[in-house]
Amino acid sequence: MKKRNQYSAEFKAKVVLEVLREEATVNEIASKYGIHPVMVNRWKQEFVDRASEVFKKGPSEAEKALEKEQQHVAELERKVGQLTYEVDWLKKKSDEILNRKRP
Known part of the structure; x- marks a missing residue:
């Protein structure tokens, strides 16, 4: 073919x-x-x-779509950063709590 x-x-x-x-x-x-x-x-x-x-x-339709997509990616990256920070904080706090309960 x-x-x-x-x-x-x-x-x-x-x-x-x-x-x-x-x-x-x-x-x-x-x-x-x-x-x-x-x-x-x-x-x-x-x-x-x-x-x-x-x-x-003004910007073309393709440029508008690209800008919108870039904004969406930036928003998702901020969200991933925030969630990573929260997970790290929770791990640290859970380790602190578990270490206090152990004799």
Whole structure:
């Protein structure tokens, strides 16, 4: 079974920009890079659909999601730190109590 190729965003952008320059046909560009023309057209369509996102002000949806995830991780790390501190304190106190009861 053939494994799917994974293309970098830079490579896709390079191919799409070449298509948009219209210096060659989609079929010629696709054969030049060894890609199916349908794939090139999909990349072009996605590029055109998402082009307006370049000019949006403020953080993108991905940046917002990343920031939210980072805040969640920081909150969990604080919680782990607090619980570790509490467990250590309880171990110390339980040792003190057990040592007092022993003769």
